[in-house]
Amino acid sequence: MDSTSLEPTLYTVKAVFILDNDGNRLLSKYYDPGLYPSMKEQKNFEKNIFNKTHKGDHEIAFLEGMTIVYKSSIDLFFYVAGSAQENELMLMSVLNCLFESLSQILRKNVERRYLLDNMEGVLLVVDEIIDGGVILESDPQQVLQKVNYRADENPLSEHSVAQHITEKLALTTNVLQSAKEQIKWSILK
Amino acid sequence: MIKKFDKKDEESGSGSNPFQHLEKSAVLQEARIFNETPINPRRCLHILTKIIYLLNQGEHFGTTEATEAFFAMTRLFQSNDQTLRRMCYLTIKEMANISEDVIIVTSSLTKDMTGKEDVYRGPAIRALCRITDTTMLQAIERYMKQAIVDKVPSVSSSALVSSLHMVKMSYDVVKRWVNEAQEAASSDNIMVQYHALGLLYHLRKNDRLAVTKMLNKFTKSGLKSPFAYCMLIRIASKLLDETEGGHDSPLFDFIESCLRNKNEMVVYEAASAIVHMPNCTARELAPAVSVLQLFCSSPKAALRYAAVRTLNKVAMKHPSAVTACNLDLENLITDSNRSIATLAITTLLKTGSESSVDRLMKQISSFVSEISDEFKVVVVQAISALCQKYPRKHSVMMNFLSNMLRDDGGFDYKRAIVDCIISIIEENPESKETGLAHLCEFIEDCEHTVLATKILHLLGKEGPRTPQPSKYIRFIFNRVVLESEAVRAAAVSALAKFGAQNDDLLPSVLVLMQRCMMDSDDEVRDRATFYMNVLQQKQKALNAAYIFNGLSVSIPGLEKSLHQYTLEPSEKPFDIKSVPLATTPMTEHKTEMAPISSSKLPERLTPSRQDIYQEQLAAITEFKGLGPLFKSSEQVQLTEAETEYVVRCVKHTFARHMVFQFDCTNTLNDQLLQKVVVQMEPSESYEVIQYIPAANLPYSQPGSCYTLVRLPDDDPTAVSCTFSCTMKYLVRDCDPNTGDPDDDGYDDEYVLEDLEVTVADHIQKVLKPNFGAAWEEVGDEFEKEETFALASVRTLDEAVGNIISFLGMQPCERSDKVPENKNSHVLFLAGVFRGGHDVLVRARLALADGVTMQVTVRSGEETVVDVILASVG
16 A cells, blocks of 8 residues: 555566456466455456456556556457556566467467467466466566477367367468458457 | 457357366266376376366365365376376366365475476476475475575576465475575576575565675676566665665665666666655656656556656655656657556646646546546546645536546545545635535435445534535435435434534424434434434533534443443443543544555454554453553654664553553564563652563564553642663573574663653543534633743744644644644644543644744643643743
């Protein structure tokens, strides 16, 4: 509360969460046990933040007493929350590292579908970037090296066998598609 | 349009979420394949992911099923698939709290932690430390020490960070790893450096000398990691703050030098640290402000936000220092990120001239509906500050505020507006009527009980003194008809105040009261009946005591006393004077408007400081017979900062005794103090009755000892006294590492600074909302008057401040604020003297060469009047 109280500590990140474009949780980590201890409070908090941020891509906001940096990609929203006094650039470096690493793992397809198909990689990336609220690594290259994870070429989930072929096809036209989509978004906005 | 995309996605039937419709029981069923040989890494991996996903979605796992799955998972350690192993670590961490006997994996993890595969070692350490408790920690201590100094950065970092997490649980063990952490701090890897520094600081933060040494070392040798630099800056500024080091200290130079670092993060951290330092001069701020100014035009939104937010803080104390950035801030008011725009405007409102106010207000009202409640509160605070600065603008502001009040918004937002309007009303008498009118309109449609009652209270206080009190009655009575119980009760109280103050309204108020007596709620009916009867007496003294100035006792205290009384019924009626008085909160100097720091703290009734002391003292048998605690003073320092022992004293005043509570801290880690007492030698006829020692005072754990003193009975006017204090104790040397003391010790003593008891210690502050009525109520039976010349005082403000702090009484009717450019002023003070006698002081001050003061004291007890006049003289 007091503006002078920047207690020197390594505990920088209070929460990290990834939501889809309806504000549903795909992955959330809360590092401050005092902050929203119950699942209901957490989901409520995420909904609130989502409602106030999904309209414009503004990168940073001050909500519910916390500094929140965020970024969106196609149908995904990435959030990193820290205390009101936290160095905003530190939080930003966490967000950037998370985004870059995931983008590499997902081969630039930062989309809900790919994220869910490679959930284990995503979990490992988050684990390598933040440990209990402490920034463990902020260099995406280092993170990738430590995680050493490859996106699955042919995932085993039930639906995917059928989907696999279409996906392969899609992959080739992917660059074109995502470019198209982005243009579409910008026009629709 | 996002929705549309989603729909299309669903139509195409790609089943885009492989985790949709996951059933916990089905997943746990699937987990059986963990037991199959050979292990199918890919399928197992997928199942583990499903389990973690379910946990993350908030699915509840019972202890038995979790334990079962956990034990099945342990078998997967046999596989050498890297990702699978890593997912096992994650599962262990996720399940550490819900499964039983997780320590079963200790040996597997220890093996991975010390094994050859570097990819496993770091994550294994982190998983291991998650499931380790204090007793097991001893067993892995050796490995942890090795890991901290390991040459593989990820291993070292993992060990350091895990150690930091475990400090909370087993400080004593982790403390022994300081040397290893020290070694790690000189690592080439930037993250290892950062983590080592964090751990070192955490282990040493109570030892100021060690922190100073550490800072010296790192500020000289320089670091590579920008994170570590930020940490160092924070440590340095905290140390500067604690030691009240001047700005010529090398620490300040270090922070300033970081303004030239090539990393923006470090530069911003340094600028922010300088801005937050107390007592910074404009010249010292200038370099920080100029880097922030540069950041204002950065393409990165986060950096612009950080810069303008920090400038906003500077503007609160040093608006002139920010004026140079006005042009850059002007560019930001159209920023697409509304948070940045809002901050820019509120900063400009603080730094800009009076003429720019209208323009800025217009700009902000164009998008006020788009910004979040938090920032709306910031805007309101800026307006509130502006009103104090440019009182002439209050009509513009009032208009703006009333518009905002009509908009939608949460409770915090509305409360900020109401508070702001109230403060404008109090600062500018000419805005009172418009302000009250806006508030009246607001309560006509207000869903927040707290705000409605607050406004009703204000109406009751201010309304009767306006030229046309009758017009407020309608608004108040509407509440009685329409609102919930709490609001109705508040409305009845407000009505009563109109009746008591305005004789011509009294008949109508009585009629309305009569109706309120028919209310369905007990509290409302009781209040109405009570006020009805008081009002019908038509006596000024009764009105003053029961309508204007309510109870001044502490509510928890009253509850406790009444409970006690019912437990031990006696013939005597309950004496309200035996109840401890409510302490007026110490927040009179308006809390500095911390911008956008709307705390999320749940609002609940915390017991006041005095209630806590009351409880603590009541637990000590020796103090049982002293009666209720009358007053507890602020803490007084009896030692210099930075000495071997730190002693602070709190003076507790009782009806006939005083208890001195000495809070002592031993800052020597090689000593254990025992039987600590503070011996006191009074200068007057005060009599020391008893010492209650603190049995043990180990290193850095505060302890309290007490001294009980009887106040002189024969001379009630002897209120001030000086005590010379000496701390006496038995020293036992001990091992700084383990804390084990030697068998025998020796007596020693330590001279403390003198302790003063003054008249303020005998008087408790009490706020009389209507001083005039209270003044009449006490009457002039024991009134005395005297005139003094305060030669050494130069301004009225200073004189007012001195009198208040000397007498320790509560200023009423906002008379502690001296209007500008006035040569005379009247100060009203109210308090209760030890023993429960009301005492009121009216001090008329006139400024000539010095300040001349005419003091009039009234009380129900003659000696009290004498005491006050004698002590002033």
